[in-house]
Amino acid sequence: xxxxxxxxxxxxxxxxxxxxxxxxxxxxxxxxxxxxxxxxxxxxxxxxxxxxxxxxxxxxxxxxxxxxxxxxxxxxxxxxxxxxxxxxxxxxxxxxxxxxxxxxxxxxxxxxxxxxxxxxxxxxxxxxxxxxxxxxxxxxxxxxxxxxxxxxxxxxxxxxxxxxxxxxxx
Amino acid sequence: xxxxxxxxxxxxxxxxxxxxxxxxxxxxxxxxxxxxxxxxxxxxxxxxxxxxxxxxxxxxxxxxxxxxxxxxxxxxxxxxxxxxxxxxxxxxxxxxxxxxxxxxxxxxxxxxxxxxxxxxxxxxxxxxxxxxxxxxxxxxxxxxxxxxxxxxxxxxxxxxxxxxxxxxxxxxxxxxxxxxxxxxxxxxxxxxx
Numbered sequence: 001x002x003x004x005x006x007x008x009x010x011x012x013x014x015x016x017x018x019x020x021x022x023x024x025x026x027x028x029x030x031x032x033x034x035x036x037x038x039x040x041x042x043x044x045x046x047x048x049x050x051x052x053x054x055x056x057x058x059x060x061x062x063x064x065x066x067x068x069x070x071x072x073x074x075x076x077x078x079x080x081x082x083x084x085x086x087x088x089x090x091x092x093x094x095x096x097x098x099x100x101x102x103x104x105x106x107x108x109x110x111x112x113x114x115x116x117x118x119x120x121x122x123x124x125x126x127x128x129x130x131x132x133x134x135x136x137x138x139x140x141x142x143x144x145x146x147x148x149x150x151x152x153x154x155x156x157x158x159x160x161x162x163x164x165x166x167x168x169x170x
Numbered sequence: 171x172x173x174x175x176x177x178x179x180x181x182x183x184x185x186x187x188x189x190x191x192x193x194x195x196x197x198x199x200x201x202x203x204x205x206x207x208x209x210x211x212x213x214x215x216x217x218x219x220x221x222x223x224x225x226x227x228x229x230x231x232x233x234x235x236x237x238x239x240x241x242x243x244x245x246x247x248x249x250x251x252x253x254x255x256x257x258x259x260x261x262x263x264x265x266x267x268x269x270x271x272x273x274x275x276x277x278x279x280x281x282x283x284x285x286x287x288x289x290x291x292x293x294x295x296x297x298x299x300x301x302x303x304x305x306x307x308x309x310x311x312x313x314x315x316x317x318x319x320x321x322x323x324x325x326x327x328x329x330x331x332x333x334x335x336x337x338x339x340x341x342x343x344x345x346x347x348x349x350x351x352x353x354x355x356x357x358x359x360x361x362x363x
Contacts, residue, residue: 022228045228047257050249057218057250061190061225064210064351066358069225088215088222092347 002169007137008033011099011162014144015070020097021045022062024055025072030101030167034072052077056084060094068148070097075104075120076113078159085127085157095151095158097144102133102161107168124159135163171305173267173329174199179306180265180313184209184236187263187317188226188354191238192219194274195333196267200238202334205341207353213343217247220264224254227262230354232361234261234317241268241282248291251324255296260320263313264297271331292324299323 012034015023023038024047025031038046049055055071062069073081078100089096103110104117124131130150132143144160151158177184177199184200189209191197197211212219223237244250244266254264270283282288292300299321303309309327316323 022225047224047228047253050252051247053218054221054224054247054250054253057215057221058225058228060218061222061227062229063225064222064347065226065229065354066351067229084215084218088212088218091214092343 003030003032004167004169005033007140007166008037010137010140011134011144012037014141016044017141018068018070018097018145018148020068020070022047022058022067022069023072024049024058024069026052026055026074026077028074028077028101028103030103030162031072031074034099052081053084056081056088056096059096060088060092063094068097070099072099074101074116076116078120079116079123082123082127085129089157093155095148095155097148097151098157098159100159100161101167102163105164107164120161129156130158131161132158133161133163134166137166171309171327171329172332173269174203174334175306176267176309176327176329177203179310183310183313183317187234187236188230188357189236189238190219190223190226192216192240192243194240194337196238196240198334198337198339201339201341205339207349208357210350211339211341211346216243217250219243220247220250220254223262223264224250224257224259226354227259228257230358231259231261233357234263235259236263236265239264239266241266241270241280241288242272244288245280245282245286248295251292251295251297254322255292255298258298258322260322262322263316264292264322264324265309265313266324266326267329268326269329269331273331273333274337277331289324289326292326297322297324301325302327304328
């Protein structure tokens with residue numbers, strides 16, 4: 001499976017540097033290594049979800065309990081979690097660090113991913129959720145740390161979009 | 171059983187715990203019984219009170235967390251039972267007041283009124299301890315047993331579809347949110363000393 005282990009490791013290490021202790025996730029191809037790394041790390045609590053919206057609740061609980069968390073999801077999972085983002089995270093000013101794999105964008109071969117690829121960024125923008133693209137291995141640490149810093153300062157969700165060029169080695 | 175009577179009976183246990191409730195009647199009733207900074211009322215995001223409780227329970231394993239859920243909310247997020255059961259935090263107690271109704275929006279019947287069995291779903295999802303308690307006394311006993319057992323427990327209690335006269339709570343959402351976060355911080359500090 002040509003998902004980049006090297007870049008997944010860089011992302012994982014950057015999350016550790018952000019003192020992330022709880023990661024909620026729903027598997028998808030690009031996220032397999034990240035989920036495995038979380039599973040194998042005794043200092044990380046990995047919560048495997050049935051549906052992404054649960055992750056918003058788990059991160060809200062973790063935040064109120066003083067623990068840093070991150071949500072790992074595909075863009076279609078983000079679409080499934082919109083209501084909780086609005087009616088829990090926005091309503092209660094909960095910072096969320098969302099790592100979203102941007103499927104269905106340039107280079108996508110799976111037809112079923114393409115509709116989500118078209119709407120993900122416009123919806124994030126319509127929701128006033130700041131977006132950062134991760135495309136370059138050299139700035140992963142900086143961008144994840146900055147994303148978390150803004151989330152905590154603004155008490156608002158932020159989205160870090162994982163790109164094909166970073167995650168997929170063709 | 172009236173939910174208000176049930177809440178009054180278990181209030182001493184709630185008082186000592188971190189509590190997350192769903193919105194509507196149960197929030198107003200608990201608030202009226204006596205608000206505490208360790209009580210959080212999730213006034214929207216139906217279904218996610220249990221997910222929040224799971225996030226708190228995993229973050230602060232040394233403290234008891236009690237989620238007060240309802241049939242309508244739980245039916246919106248049945249996957250939460252399988253996720254809670256997967257991680258089984260022993261400090262999490264999940265109480266479901268089942269009034270077979272979406273009471274707060276006008277009393278529309280939920281699927282539990284036509285036979286859906288939430289305790290059965292919880293058991294089949296793998297929740298290690300599931301109890302049913304339909305009187306205030308049996309609920310009190312179940313709560314005591316669950317808290318002492320250090321085992322993830324779901325208690326389903328059938329209650330009448332009756333709510334308070336008013337749902338008004340003199341507590342803005344964000345005040346509750348920041349108060350609650352500070353209360354949890356204080357609990358964590360106590361534990362560290």
